[in-house]
Amino acid sequence: MLVLLTKRLARSLLRTKLRLAAVSAMVMVAVFAGISFAAYAHTVSGMYDEIYEDSDQGVNLPDVWVENPSGTWDANMSNMICEEISNEWPDSSLVLNDCEPRLRLDGTMFHSIIEDASESEKLVPAVWHGIDEGRIDRVWIPEHDCCSGRLASSDSEIVIDQRVASGMEIELGDNVSIGAGSGRMSFTVVGIGFQSNHLYFAPEGSLFPAEPGTFATGYLSSSGLERLANISSGSSNIILIDVLGTPDYDIPTTDEDEGTDLSPLVSSIDETISNLEDNPSLVYDRSQVFSVEILRADAEGAMLFYVPVTGMIAAIAGITIFLSLQRLVQSQSREIAILRTLGIPRYAIMPAYFLMPLAIGVIGGALGVILAVTLGVPGMLGFYEEVVGVPIIESTDIFPLTVQILSVTILVVMTSGVLPAIQASRLQPLEIMRGQHEIRISSRRIQALTSRLPATVGLTVRSSIRKPTRLVFTFLAVGLSMLLFGSTLLMMSTMEEITIGSIEEGQNWDVQANVPFGGEGEVIEWAEEKGAEYQKLLIFPVNPVNDSRVITAYGIEEISTGSDSMIVVDLRTGSIPESGKQTSEILIDEGLSHFLGWEVGDTGTLAFGSELKSVDIVGITQGELSRTVYFHRSDLSEVIGIEATSVLINLPEGVEADSELAEVSLGITEKDDLIASYEGMLEQQQSFLGGILLLGIIIAIVVLFNTLLMNLSERDKEIATLRVLGAPIKRLGWMMFGEHLAIGLIGGVLAFFFTLAGTQAMISSFVQWSFFMTVKVDPIVAAQLVGVVVFTSVALTPYGMWRISRMDLVEKVKDLSQ
């Protein structure tokens, strides 16, 4: 009996092949996306642990960094710092394993380009590290096709980052010309590999990986970098401290402090350094190393999101199946009533409604697994390798993930059969035979609200909301699918706004030349010689008091919201600071206000190493990804004793940055390169995000079409009555258009708010000190979101009209008379 009843239901479902195919495809997509994201999350997460591991294969990532942002320590001082840290090591369960001074400098790579048989030179901003054999934070040259060679041992050798080698077509044995503020030198490439600070290959201050050929990093021997920068032997500006094992650290995305042992150690070392050194220094753990933190956050985000994303798509499929089954129960109520009258028990009616979703889940799930294994997982990992540029050395075992995803999806889908099964089993044969189950009284309130409208309009409104449960579930499903589409759209627009938009509108300079401390004169001389406008810029890292998190302090010559300034601030609230006040007036970014609770009118304290400085907050800016404060340059200069760290230059027509400028600078950033980098990155992500976008739209269309088609088929009787009574198709078409427009508008607006809330929740779950952003509601994006739903809804009207025109009224009249 069960087999026959299931067969009966299966045949009924098979009559709606398109709907069946659509829900199976949704299940397939859920499993496909779930496995692909899960494989990505687990693979990258495991990979970072292995890369950073304190082992022969790992690079032994330091646990604490001490950084000198205002100069270098000579050999004696470097050694003294390590000795003092060892001597002052606090009473802690953590044991000092090693302390290693390092030198890291900004610089330039002079990259030759041969185009149309003529050779030109491109000035590429760079970061150079002096790394010998090293016990901590070693250069990583994995056994993989990407990398080869050995560490630099002589002072004329260099290991080039793999992204630089592939982007600039550099091979082992090639010579590269580089500089660090003291002319240029040639180095021989002996290795191609990676370094923990640049595993995520983004220039400082950028959230996104650099375009090939626009940023360079290289790992020289200590003596090699000292020779390049003309600095005395043994100098350093970073001290790497490694403790035995890998202690937990305070993860920025959580509220609790996981680094209960490490945080006091960081504070203690900070105190030691402050007692030893007058110049401001920074002491921090790995959470403040951008590359390390962003890769951790990326893996964490992927881990966090793959289950909800899978659940969300499975839930949409579940809702669609639920609505379809519910409709099936309704349309088969007479058959069910006959079966019940013939003595079939309630429990015999139910299993078929569980088995059908199970079958859909198994078929869709199996297809999803096949797609994920053959396309999804390799595609996601390939995308990661392409965007981040780090090779996947070993991918995770996807079998347990597949089982997990498949089980969750099938469970969600099976749940969709519960309510229809109960409804089917509870149908009362007598009521069905009398037709009482179809009788329901319309809402008096809606009637009152629409009573003054023409009857056609009233009917349109009332028909639209005739099945509130179905409508609510449909809006929920559309909202969920639009969340996929809308959040991608909002994220893309927000990202474009804060990258390209902020540079194009907020940065009115052509070239930013970084200068050694006190070395701005030569750059200014160059600018004056070329007739260029220039402004000095001071960028310096500071901390909140008793807090190792880093804030970038900008000292700007002229703070302005207008386009007359070289750096334009986007003031959200407050006013522009005045210079020369006893307590310096500053602007803070909205992220800082969010994390520290600082508001306009407050007086805060910033730590410049051991020196504390009170500041008056007069305004809050928006659009900064990293935590930022803006000073007048003269005010900041007075605190730290440095005139400038960069010079912003506006080049006259026909003048370009040349090697003369590069040789006196610590790296040159050209605005056009920066924009090209962002454009390249956004373009690279277009295909991936475009895929998600398309997926969201398709799912929304399927969900909406499913409901509207059910509405249409349910109204056959009503429409046939009107047609027999002489209603023209055109008039019925307008009524249908009005109904679909209303549903589309309500659904679209709800979907927009759903998306907005979802995206905000999503963003707020991953924003942290290092990267903060808020959703920018672009009216065009809002219109697109609402438009897609309205268009989808309204697009069904011609189909509905075609359906009416094909209606066999003779047959319908027979139905109406039965």
Add this chain to the structure above:
Amino acid sequence: METILKMRNIRRHYVMPSGTVKALDGIDLEVSEGERIILLGPSGSGKTTLLNCLSALDSPTSGSYSFSGSLVPSNDSEKMTKFRRDNIGYVFQFFNLLQDLTVLENLLLIQELAGSRDEARARELLGLVGLADEIDRFPAEISGGQQQRVAIARSLAKTPRLLLGDELTGNLDSKTSTAVMEVLVKACEAEGITCVFVTHDESLVEFATRVIRIDSGKILSDENVE
């Protein structure tokens, strides 16, 4: 009385896998204005097919059908719809009122679809069928007999020239049937509307002015009863 419709040698054949079914097989019919015709016949006799052809829901396979001297359109869905809209009222066995509209709104909708809303007439018709006090109720809130009276009022709402009914009392008990038919006759007389009703129920003959018996697609008898 003036002839309102004229059918000549109407045939309606259906080609089925088992052979051709002759639902109507040479029907000749002339109806004068104001007549109330009852079409009687066993199941499958062709009476509903005849009603469908009269209402231009269906097109005859052959023969001619003219209404008020003009040929009735066939095989053109929109022209046939327009013909129904302009001339025909239809009452179904199961009322088929729109559940989301009140009694009054059910009438207004039909008027609006025909292009002329006339609330006063709708109210007047509801008064005529004895439902003046029920105009703001939903169909589900009134009895079957009342619903059928609403359906009658609805079919008259746009002042048709020909009112058709298919087993319109088939779903009602005999007492309610009589009451509904009395209302219908009263309304049709008041409006001067011609009526053709299909039924199995011989007792409805008392409300007719003419009774036509049909079987196997042919008219067996056609007699005036007044």
